Amino acid sequence: MVRYVLRRILYMIPTLFGMSLIAFLIIQLPPGDYLTSLVANMTSNGQTVDPAQIAKLRQIYGLGDPFYIQYGKWIWGIISRGDFGYSFEWNQPVARLIWSSMGATLLISLLSLIFVWAVSLPIGIYSAVRRHSFGDHVFTFVGFLGLAVPNFILALTLMYLAYRYFGQSVGGLSSPQFEGAPWSFAKLIDLLSHLWIPVVIIGASGTAALIRILRANLTDELHKPYVVTARAKGLPEHRVILRYPLRIALNPFVSALGWVLPHLVSGATIVAIVLNLPTAGPLLFKALVSQDMYLAGSFILVLSALTLVGMLISDLLLAALDPRIRYDR
Amino acid sequence: MSDSALLAAVVADDEEGPALTVLRRSRHAAAASIGPWRLIASKLLRQRLAVAAGCVILLLYAIGGLAEFLAPALPDAARPQYTYAPPQPLHLFRTAPNGTTQFGPYVEGYRIAVDPVALRRSFVADTSRPVQVALFVRGPAYRLWGLIPMTTHLIGPVVSSQPMYLLGADRLGRDVLSRLVYGTRVSMSIGLAGVTVSLVLGVVLGAVSGFYGGVVDTLIQRAIEVVSAMPTIPLWLGLAAAIPLTWSPLSVYFVITLIVSLLGWTSLAREVRGRFLALRGEDFVTAARLDGAGEGRLIFRHILPSLTSHILAVVTLAVPTMIVAETSLSFLGIGLKPPVVSWGVMMQDAQNIRTIATAPWLLIWPALAVVLAVLAFNFFGDGLRDAADPYGD
Numbered sequence: 001m002v003r004y005v006l007r008r009i010l011y012m013i014p015t016l017f018g019m020s021l022i023a024f025l026i027i028q029l030p031p032g033d034y035l036t037s038l039v040a041n042m043t044s045n046g047q048t049v050d051p052a053q054i055a056k057l058r059q060i061y062g063l064g065d066p067f068y069i070q071y072g073k074w075i076w077g078i079i080s081r082g083d084f085g086y087s088f089e090w091n092q093p094v095a096r097l098i099w100s101s102m103g104a105t106l107l108i109s110l111l112s113l114i115f116v117w118a119v120s121l122p123i124g125i126y127s128a129v130r131r132h133s134f135g136d137h138v139f140t141f142v143g144f145l146g147l148a149v150p151n152f153i154l155a156l157t158l159m160y161l162a163y164r165y166f167g168q169s170v171g172g173l174s175s176p177q178f179e180g181a182p183w184s185f186a187k188l189i190d191l192l193s194h195l196w197i198p199v200v201i202i203g204a205s206g207t208a209a210l211i212r213i214l215r216a217n218l219t220d221e222l223h224k225p226y227v228v229t230a231r232a233k234g235l236p237e238h239r240v241i242l243r244y245p246l247r248i249a250l251n252p253f254v255s256a257l258g259w260v261l262p263h264l265v266s267g268a269t270i271v272a273i274v275l276n277l278p279t280a281g282p283l284l285f286k287a288l289v290s291q292d293m294y295l296a297g298s299f300i301l302v303l304s305a306l307t308l309v310g311m312l313i314s315d316l317l318l319a320a321l322d323p324r325i326r327y328d329r
Numbered sequence: 330m331s332d333s334a335l336l337a338a339v340v341a342d343d344e345e346g347p348a349l350t351v352l353r354r355s356r357h358a359a360a361a362s363i364g365p366w367r368l369i370a371s372k373l374l375r376q377r378l379a380v381a382a383g384c385v386i387l388l389l390y391a392i393g394g395l396a397e398f399l400a401p402a403l404p405d406a407a408r409p410q411y412t413y414a415p416p417q418p419l420h421l422f423r424t425a426p427n428g429t430t431q432f433g434p435y436v437e438g439y440r441i442a443v444d445p446v447a448l449r450r451s452f453v454a455d456t457s458r459p460v461q462v463a464l465f466v467r468g469p470a471y472r473l474w475g476l477i478p479m480t481t482h483l484i485g486p487v488v489s490s491q492p493m494y495l496l497g498a499d500r501l502g503r504d505v506l507s508r509l510v511y512g513t514r515v516s517m518s519i520g521l522a523g524v525t526v527s528l529v530l531g532v533v534l535g536a537v538s539g540f541y542g543g544v545v546d547t548l549i550q551r552a553i554e555v556v557s558a559m560p561t562i563p564l565w566l567g568l569a570a571a572i573p574l575t576w577s578p579l580s581v582y583f584v585i586t587l588i589v590s591l592l593g594w595t596s597l598a599r600e601v602r603g604r605f606l607a608l609r610g611e612d613f614v615t616a617a618r619l620d621g622a623g624e625g626r627l628i629f630r631h632i633l634p635s636l637t638s639h640i641l642a643v644v645t646l647a648v649p650t651m652i653v654a655e656t657s658l659s660f661l662g663i664g665l666k667p668p669v670v671s672w673g674v675m676m677q678d679a680q681n682i683r684t685i686a687t688a689p690w691l692l693i694w695p696a697l698a699v700v701l702a703v704l705a706f707n708f709f710g711d712g713l714r715d716a717a718d719p720y721g722d
Contacts, residue, residue: 018555026564029571148703150653152660153676153696160685160692266560270657274680284563285661288570300567303560311558 001319008315012308019308023300024071027293038088074294078301085294089287094298097283102302105279108272109264109306111195112203116260120207121253124214128249129241131219139211146208151267155201155274162197198275202267206260213252221245254317261310265303369638372716379712385705393514397471400507401485401493404670406469408492408502413688414439414452416497416505419462435459436486436493461487497690499678508670509694515671516652517702519586523651524644526590531597532640536628538598539605549598557595565589565654569663578669585664589654593647600643604636638717645710649703656699672699 035058039049065073077083084094127136149157221227222245230240272281280299287296363371373379392399423433438458441450468482468489486493496505538549568588572581608614609632617631652672658664659673660680667674672695679685679692 014551015555015558018551019559022555022559022564023567026567026571029568144704144707145700148649148700148707149696150657150699150703152657153692153699156676156679156685156692157696159682160689163682163686262558262560266562266564269560269562269566270661273661285566288566289663296567300559300563303563304558307558307560 004319005316008312012312015308016305019304020075020301021071023297023304024074026300027288027291027297028067028070035088074297078298084298087287087292087295089290089292089295094295097295098280098298098302101278101280101283104277105265105268105272105281106306108195108198108202108268108277108279109261111199112206112264112268113257113260115199115203116206116210116264117253119203120210120214124211125218125241125246127211127215128218128222131215143208143211146204149204151201151205152270152274154204155198155271158197158201159275198268198271198277201271201275202264205267206263210253210256210260213256214249217249217252218245221249251318251322254321255314257314257317258311261314262307265307269303365638369713369716373712376712376715378708379716382705382708382712385701386709389513389517389702389705392510393517395473396511396514397473398479398481399483400504400510401468401482401495402504402507403469403471404503404508404511405668406503406507408498411439411452411492411494411498411502412500414492414494414498414502415688416690417454417460417492417494419495420459423459434462436462436495439492460491460493462493463487496694497688499675499688499691500684505675505690505694508675509672509698511670512672512675512695513698515582515665515669516655516673516699519582519589519655519671520648520652520702520706522586523590523593523655524648526587527593527597527647527651528640528644530590530594532601532633534594535598535601536605536633539602540609540624540628540632542606546602550602553595553598556591561654562657565658566661566663569658572663578666581665582669585655585658588658589651593650597640597643597647601636601640604639605632608632608635639714642710642714642717645706645713648710649706652699652702652706656695 035054039054042049074085077085082095084098086092087094087097090097123139127139130136222241224245227240227245230244231237235243268279269281269284271277272279273285276282280303284296284299284303286292287299373383417436417439419434419436421432421434422430423435424430436459437454437456438460439452440455440458442453443450462484464484465481466485466487466489467480468485470478470480472478494504494506496509499505499508534549534553538546565588568591569585572584576584614627614631617627622631655664655671656673656676659666659671660676662677665671665674675695676692679688679695685692
């Protein structure tokens, strides 16, 4: 088991390296750099720009260096001292900005994941056991809608409905009066009342997909001889289903963690922009548009690393759950 | 009778042999002459949902193809006096002053009412000024496909200066229906173009990976792993933000197509690789190899055709992802930009809650179009996959 875990972690290193290369390549793609957009901004505002000062700034930030030197400096800073570079726009180290918004990002992603599982498990079992019943058709229909409606359209629609029928604005994670207030029970309640909307929206398509997967897998298992045996020996129906076929049908459920997590993280990005949540999404978007390259690149890298960790966890869970999966090849 | 037996009978149709003669005389004589594509088509036609979805897809492409003719107005024709004018319901029968009712489609004109308390202007239907509507009317001049000059529109007001906003108007008083029709062309074609690029990338890399195996396979598989593990939307955002603002709409269109397709090829490459791994050891491949067929011929003439139907299904299921990607990027303002009209560009106008509350039709119609297209492709792709599977029934 330990060897398996070690090998999996070793495998992650080249993948992470490739991801960091892609992330850096992307932020280098736009013509010009942060300073050129800064200069353009200042001149359009009527300010004068001293070319000597700009040249000096460019040298300090190392923006004149060739691509591989910039990349080398950046990646070495991360490996050796956890330094993700400096955000030009915020005048802060990138690391501090990232950790401050990662909390909310992780919270929302994890809550969405729990929502996805908590909802799709009972519905999936119901749909498989009562196949082609009225309830199954309803859930299938809703599920298809959940898959077909893009996250941000769902967000906009919910925002509109909440505004129209409850007169409530649903953006953000806290009401204005709790902004910056110390933690209290009332603030927690307020947070929860805001939190459920992004969680439901982000989790919608994942839930729909998992219901379909569980339904298909459980249906396959339900007709196998061992289920008949369990029934024949007089087990009550709920034990027949929960004890044996469900355990096997759950495997894809666990391995789904590997793809549901990246799905949730990337879905959260755009929903967060629409709903104005204090997560990584809006910050990343702003950084990309203003060519704040180290911030943007580090965000993409950290989000990618997060999904890799999700895949690792799902593989390990699967290996632990399913005795048919061997640790050593 | 299994499909492979049918196939064998079709392939070896002109050979003489006892087994085949028996087959031809059996009660399946008619079925024996059916080719694999006919089999797939007949299986597909049996699924009503997939057929309906296919019709919707065809309809959407037809709308996109004939956008100029179908749209009552030009997509950029702004009329500031009708800012956020609400949709007008289309009435089919007109009541004449003497009480008789006859066929004569019309919409009610607008009158501006001012709320005395809030001092807010709003449009109300003016029943005294009906706008007569007809089919095949003369309207604003356009060039069909940018080539043929025409003035006929499928539907429109008889007097072309009168307002007709069947689905409402936007911030600049442009007709939402016309923009929706033009947007269909862009949004649907970007899905198709994007999928073509993914198809080429996915099939070539997947085929090479599965056919040769070894180091090439490992390298390509690693690359796929890296790309597919990266969170899609941040990656799209990063790529799309790199497009310079000064580029022409056409080049932006092509770059966006490339971006949405760049991440779609991985799943296709995986599928193709898996099939290639399974098929390269089959007897017919060995036979072709012994016959002296080159590697290119082996890949393209012998192995690929046996998974075409499967690829087709996977490709159909990939189109909606591309459409959603384009819509999301354009909605955020880093995808397609005006004057190009796509569903996403239309929704860009509906970004804040106040606009949506004033003019919900700005969100509803493009959103419905996206959902309809995505659902149609999903149902059709599902049906196609079931039909292309020789073992399922």
